[in-house]
Every structure is written in C-alpha cells, then in structure tokens.
Amino acid sequence: MQESLIRARGLVKRFGDFTAVDGIDVEVAPGEAFGFLGPNGAGKSSTMRMIGAVSPPTAGELRVLGLDPAVDGPAIRARLGVVPQTDNLDVELTVAENLLVYGRYFGLPRAVLRERTAELLDFVQLADRADQRVEPLSGGMKRRLTIARALVNAPDVVLLDEPTTGLDPQARHVLWERLYRLKQRGVTLVLTTHYMDEAEQLCDRLVVMDKGRIAAEGSPAELIRRFSTREVCELRFPVVEGEVGLERYLDALRPLLEQGVVERIEALPDRLLLYTPDGDAALSAVAGTGLHPLSSLVRRSSLEDVFLHLTGRSLVE
Numbered sequence: 038m039q040e041s042l043i044r045a046r047g048l049v050k051r052f053g054d055f056t057a058v059d060g061i062d063v064e065v066a067p068g069e070a071f072g073f074l075g076p077n078g079a080g081k082s083s084t085m086r087m088i089g090a091v092s093p094p095t096a097g098e099l100r101v102l103g104l105d106p107a108v109d110g111p112a113i114r115a116r117l118g119v120v121p122q123t124d125n126l127d128v129e130l131t132v133a134e135n136l137l138v139y140g141r142y143f144g145l146p147r148a149v150l151r152e153r154t155a156e157l158l159d160f161v162q163l164a165d166r167a168d169q170r171v172e173p174l175s176g177g178m179k180r181r182l183t184i185a186r187a188l189v190n191a192p193d194v195v196l197l198d199e200p201t202t203g204l205d206p207q208a209r210h211v212l213w214e215r216l217y218r219l220k221q222r223g224v225t226l227v228l229t230t231h232y233m234d235e236a237e238q239l240c241d242r243l244v245v246m247d248k249g250r251i252a253a254e255g256s257p258a259e260l261i262r263r264f265s266t267r268e269v270c271e272l273r274f275p276v277v278e279g280e281v282g283l284e285r286y287l288d289a290l291r292p293l294l295e296q297g298v299v300e301r302i303e304a305l306p307d308r309l310l311l312y313t314p315d316g317d318a319a320l321s322a323v324a325g326t327g328l329h330p331l332s333s334l335v336r337r338s339s340l341e342d343v344f345l346h347l348t349g350r351s352l353v354e
C-alpha cells in the first residue's frame with residue numbers, strides 16, 4: 038500500500054473550552070481528491086489549518102507528507118499549495134506579479150519562475166490578464182488566480198478551503214473544471230466544502246463532518262448507497278393555518294412505509310422527502326392516498342440526503 042500523504046489519528050483542536058475538532062481520523066493517499074463536507078462550524082477550516090501546519094493540534098497524531106507539523110512546519114509548507122477561504126491576493130499588483138512575488142518566497146530562480154507563471158496563468162485561463170491589476174477582476178478570476186498562486190511551488194498537495202463559496206454558478210463550473218484537470222495531472226487535492234454538488238463533482242473520497250466529528254466516510258457513491266435510497270420524491274404541500282409543519286400529510290403517508298413502497302420519510306419545513314428505490318412507484322402510491330401535493334418531483338439521492346440522514350439537518354440552512 039502506498040504511504041499516506043496525510044495521516045491523522047484522534048486529531049483534536051480546542052479553543053479554550055470549545056472543541057472545534059473532536060478526535061478525527063483521516064488518511065489521504067497520493068493522487069486522491071479528498072473532501073471534508075460539512076456545514077459552517079463543523080470544524081473543516083480548523084482541520085485544514087492543522088494540516089497546513091499553521092495551527093498546532095491540541096491533541097492527537099498528525100503526519101503531513103510523512104513529517105510532523107510541530108517540528109517540520111516550514112518543510113511541510115514548502116511542499117503544500119494553499120487556497121484559503123478568502124482570497125488574500127495583493128490587489129495593488131498585476132495578475133502576473135502576484136505569482137512572481139509569491140514564487141520568490143520559495144527561492145525559485147527567476148527564469149523558472151517566469152516560465153511557471155506563464156504556464157500557470159495559461160492553465161487558469163488568465164494569460165490575457167497577466168499585466169492587468171487584480172482589483173477589478175471578477176470573484177471567479179480572483180479565485181483562479183489564487184489557485185495559480187498556490188501552484189507556484191509545484192506542490193505535492195493542494196489544500197482548498199471552500200474553493201467556490203460566494204461564486205456564481207457559472208464561475209463555480211469553470212473552477213470545478215480547472216480543479217478536475219489538476220486532479221487528472223495527479224495533484225493531490227484536499228478540499229473543504231458545504232456544497233454537496235461540489236463534493237460529488239470533485240471528491241474521490243470524503244468525510245462527512247459535523248460538530249467536530251466525522252459522521253461517515255467513503256466515496257460519494259458509496260455514501261449514497263449506504264445512507265440513502267436510489268431515488269427521492271420531494272412533495273410540497275400547502276401549509277394549513279394554525280398548524281406547524283406538515284404533520285397531517287406525514288400521517289397520511291405513513292402507510293407507504295408499512296407497504297414498503299417508501300423506506301423513510303424526512304420532513305423539512307416546506308416539504309416532505311420520501312426515500313424510495315422507485316420514485317415513480319412512490320408517486321403512484323401518494324396519488325392512491327388521495328393527497329394532492331402542490332408539486333412533486335422525483336430525483337436521485339445526493340450527498341445532501343446522506344447528510345440529512347446522518348444528522349437530521351440540512352447541509353445549508
């Protein structure tokens with residue numbers, strides 16, 4: 038078996054009395070795209086900062102690239118690329134200068150740095166902006182530049198903390214496509230996200246994190262297989278005045294559980310989710326109860342459903 042690039046055992050991070058990361062085990066193999074999926078406050082960034090050797094663990098074992106962050110912080114940081122949650126580009130400089138200045142920290146010879154800058158700007162589709170200032174760039178472009186900057190030292194592992202938060206859908210897709218290519222080149226990616234579609238698109242393997250702990254681990258497909266059904270029926274109903282939630286509809290649908298058409302029902306404030314192997318069969322059964330949903334749709338299960346099942350809450354609330 039190949040040696041892990043990152044290995045954590047019982048990793049803990051406390052801030053005073055508060056435990057942000059509560060004894061997690063993580064293993065990331067070379068070439069893998071590994072994700073921490075969880076809502077805000079789950080402890081994802083705290084974990085990334087420990088892996089990035091910028092925040093010491095309170096307890097537990099941690100090895101990054103075979104080294105101990107407590108002792109070998111500088112050696113680890115030299116071989117990592119870091120994309121922080123908020124861009125910290127130098128907005129006064131040009132696009133190319135941001136890479137050149139950053140690259141000097143790593144002691145790269147000028148000629149190598151120039152060549153690499155051109156290549157990376159090409160990779161993140163910013164070559165035509167090389168001599169423009171950073172400030173007026175769109176959010177998506179700044180994010181791509183931050184990724185290029187994280188690649189200046191040709192890192193073994195790239196850490197990305199919420200890489201597409203705050204971007205519009207089109208910018209997110211462009212970024213995913215670039216990250217996918219990076220992965221194809223064999224770069225190990227470790228990312229945090231609270232977007233289930235991002236985790237599904239990019240991660241070979243992920244851990245679902247909640248309140249500092251790992252609730253489950255696996256590939257997106259494995260997690261869906263293990264913790265959800267193949268399909269989900271989403272039903273919206275009119276809210277009856279004076280009633281809280283959708284209890285009356287839930288009662289009417291319970292027989293579907295006994296009949297085995299539906300395996301599980303989750304109630305969200307505005308809709309009911311019927312977990313089922315066969316969405317069309319479940320919809321027919323709903324029609325048979327005499328209920329008339331305002332709308333209904335059948336979709337495949339996603340990591341959002343996995344999270345809901347594991348924690349009883351939505352990922353994005």
Ligand SMILES: Nc1ncnc2c1ncn2[C@@H]1O[C@H](COP(=O)(O)OP(=O)(O)OP(=O)(O)O)[C@@H](O)[C@H]1O
Pocket residue numbers: 052055056057075076077078079080081082083084199229
């Ligand atoms: N320096 C700190 N001092 C005190 N509490 C902190 C500190 N950093 C993080 N926390 C707390 O630890 C918890 C986990 O934070 P963390 O940033 O790791 O979560 P996250 O999953 O990355 O979520 P987010 O996307 O909001 O950053 C939060 O409740 C946060 O308030």
